[in-house]
Amino acid sequence: MAGSEKPGEPGKPSPETAHRPDGGNRDDLERRSRELNEALATKLPASRGKDDGGPGSGDLTGFGQAIKLSSEFVAGIAVGAGLGWLIDKVAGTSPWGLIVFLLLGFAAGVLNVLRSAGLVAEPKGGNSRSDPGRNDGK
Numbered sequence: 001m002a003g004s005e006k007p008g009e010p011g012k013p014s015p016e017t018a019h020r021p022d023g024g025n026r027d028d029l030e031r032r033s034r035e036l037n038e039a040l041a042t043k044l045p046a047s048r049g050k051d052d053g054g055p056g057s058g059d060l061t062g063f064g065q066a067i068k069l070s071s072e073f074v075a076g077i078a079v080g081a082g083l084g085w086l087i088d089k090v091a092g093t094s095p096w097g098l099i100v101f102l103l104l105g106f107a108a109g110v111l112n113v114l115r116s117a118g119l120v121a122e123p124k125g126g127n128s129r130s131d132p133g134r135n136d137g138k
Contacts, residue, residue: 072116073109080105 084101088094114120 069113069116072112076107076109076112077102077105080108 080101080103081098083105084098087097087101091097111120115122
């Protein structure tokens with residue numbers, strides 16, 4: 001059935017673009033590519049534009065972040081253990097100061113890691129009762 005062909009069928013060029021070797025889709029492809037690049041530029045964070053895109057460009061950034069987080073965690077535990085040991089020596093409460101302050105140091109280390117990673121908000125300065133956002137009449 002030679003007469004059943006429609007000009008808009010997929011895979012077949014329309015009569016006005018039949019003379020082009022690419023079927024006339026080049027302009028449409030370039031337009032859609034520009035629109036996609038613009039949409040991606042607005043959705044991607046600005047820090048992604050700083051990468052040179054080469055292999056291993058984000059490796060050192062991730063390594064630095066890992067060192068920072070692990071050192072904050074270890075520092076919290078070390079400070080807690082040091083304070084506990086010092087209190088035990090001064091007060092003579094053998095293991096209890098070390099145990100309590102080691103646990104407090106662990107909790108402080110976890111909190112510092114969560115703050116550094118951005119998973120927990122930084123504490124606001126000032127009195128919480130003077131918050132303008134409070135809606136409880138105080």
